[in-house]
Amino acid sequence: MESPYHERSTLTLRCQSACTKFRDEPTIHRLLGFQPGIGFNYNEEKPLPVHMLIVDEASMIDLLLMNSLLKALDPATHLLLVGDVDQLPSVGAGDVLRDVIDSNTAAVTRLSVIFRQAQDSLIITNAHRINRGEMPITPNDAKDYFLFVIEDPEEAANWVVDVVQNRIPAKFGLNPVDEVQVLSPMYRGVVGVANLNTRLQEALNPASAKKGERKLSGRIFRVGDKLMATRNNYDKDTFNGDIGRLRAIDLEEQTLTINFEGREVNYDWLEADELAHAFAISVHKSQGSEYPAVVLPMLTQHYMMLQRNLLYTAITRAKKLCVLVGTRKAIAMAVKNATVAQRYSGLEARLREK
Numbered sequence: 001m002e003s004p005y006h007e008r009s010t011l012t013l014r015c016q017s018a019c020t021k022f023r024d025e026p027t028i029h030r031l032l033g034f035q036p037g038i039g040f041n042y043n044e045e046k047p048l049p050v051h052m053l054i055v056d057e058a059s060m061i062d063l064l065l066m067n068s069l070l071k072a073l074d075p076a077t078h079l080l081l082v083g084d085v086d087q088l089p090s091v092g093a094g095d096v097l098r099d100v101i102d103s104n105t106a107a108v109t110r111l112s113v114i115f116r117q118a119q120d121s122l123i124i125t126n127a128h129r130i131n132r133g134e135m136p137i138t139p140n141d142a143k144d145y146f147l148f149v150i151e152d153p154e155e156a157a158n159w160v161v162d163v164v165q166n167r168i169p170a171k172f173g174l175n176p177v178d179e180v181q182v183l184s185p186m187y188r189g190v191v192g193v194a195n196l197n198t199r200l201q202e203a204l205n206p207a208s209a210k211k212g213e214r215k216l217s218g219r220i221f222r223v224g225d226k227l228m229a230t231r232n233n234y235d236k237d238t239f240n241g242d243i244g245r246l247r248a249i250d251l252e253e254q255t256l257t258i259n260f261e262g263r264e265v266n267y268d269w270l271e272a273d274e275l276a277h278a279f280a281i282s283v284h285k286s287q288g289s290e291y292p293a294v295v296l297p298m299l300t301q302h303y304m305m306l307q308r309n310l311l312y313t314a315i316t317r318a319k320k321l322c323v324l325v326g327t328r329k330a331i332a333m334a335v336k337n338a339t340v341a342q343r344y345s346g347l348e349a350r351l352r353e354k
Contacts, residue, residue: 027239028055028065029232032072036234042072050077057288058083062092063345081106086131087313088287094345103351121145123315123322130312130335135328145315147324147331153190156297157199159325160191163295164279165203172321174293177204177226177245181291182280183314185305191297191326193280200279201225212249214256216272223249227258228278228285236265241285243278283314294318298326298334306334 031048033041042048053073055061058081061069073079085098101108112128122145126136138147148163150156164176174180182200187193205224207213213222221227225246229238244260254269267275283296296314298306311334315322324331 028061028069029234029239030237032068034234040068040072043068044071046072047074048072048077052078052080054080054082056082058097059085059087060090060288061096062090063094063096063347064092066094066096084316086309087316088284088309089340089343091284093343094347095343096347099345099348100351103348105351105354123318126322127312127316130308130315133308133335133338135332135335136315144318144320145322147326147328149327150325151299151327153299153301156299156325157191157196160196160295160297161199161203163323163325164200168293168295168321168323172293174321177224177279179292180295181286181293181317182295182297183283183286183317184280184297185283185302185310185314187282189301191299191301193282196280196297197277201277204279212251214249214251214269216256216269219272219277221246221249221256221272221275223247226278227275228281229260229274230276231274233271233274236267237263238265241289243289283310286317287313290317290319292319293321293323295323295325298324298330300327300330300333302330303333306330306337308335308338309340310334 031042035041050073055069060083070079081097081100083097085095085101089095089098100106120143122137122139122142126145129136136145136147138145148159150159160182164180164182168174168180169176182196184191184193184196189195201220201222205211205222205226207222211223213220215221223246227244227246229242229244230240232239238260242260244258244265246256247259247264248257249255250257253266256267256269256272256275258265258267258275294314294317298311300306311331
């Protein structure tokens with residue numbers, strides 16, 4: 001089975017405290033003040049000055065990171081974990097959120113009701129259906145969830161490009177680069193991340209005499225490209241999964257300037273292997289993020305990765321619009337495959353013993 005990308009560790013947190021030096025929603029690493037070769041600034045000897053800590057996307061947190069986080073909390077601090085165990089589990093060891101819930105040692109509230117304001121959303125309706133092992137529905141009057149039935153992989157790739165480049169912008173007025181995210185179950189293949197990135201770069205950011213470009217690490221980097229950081233770089237304050245746009249290429253200084261949500265960061269050409277094109281990304285990479293629109297190819301050639309939690313994770317990344325391109329057979333394979341690999345960490349048992 002193909003190994004997925006390492007997921008981003010950018011779990012967002014909220015702090016209630018008189019202390020104002022933290023960002024509104026820092027990552028755990030940022031919150032704890034991680035320094036390479038040194039470790040975390042906040043720990044057992046120097047706990048975080050917060051009264052309550054809320055950890056969002058808690059299904060992504062692994063045992064080691066949770067251990068560091070708990071050591072940095074004063075015993076009087078309140079901790080609230082917010083997450084969805086039906087999503088893909090953490091890449092790192094353990095299944096922390098599920099173990100905490102199953103241990104029956106913490107107060108648990110489950111949100112399972114579709115409220116009135118969400119009843120018209122097929123994204124939410126179909127997410128619940130998939131979780132129950134039911135096929136998603138695509139009525140003719142759908143407004144935010146669509147399926148284009150395409151069986152041939154080459155044709156499906158063409159449709160993905162057309163949907164992103166033409167159909168979504170024309171019908172919904174969304175920017176095809178900044179507001180539409182293509183997700184794929186796998187990296188390889190005609191409708192895999194690598195090929196779709198090549199196709200989408202050609203369609204959305206074609207070569208031009210007015211745009212600088214440079215071939216680095218076997219890939220063309222072009223001004224205007226959508227890029228993702230694939231490693232944590234604490235010197236640059238960029239983290240695995242951060243997405244930005246390539247704003248400039250300096251031929252003299254041999255640098256790439258990436259704009260990450262208004263913050264410009266320079267990468268030397270020798271650091272280009274820390275960046276990946278992000279017109280299309282893996283479903284695993286999308287964990288912890290959300291996008292105005294998601295386009296997802298679903299074909300049987302992805303059979304090894306077709307699981308219920310993967311499909312559920314992909315669909316729930318979409319805020320306003322979700323478009324699937326592929327076959328109902330592939331979708332059915334994912335819906336029926338509810339197998340979740342058991343992870344043995346001993347955490348549940350240890351919590352019960354407390």
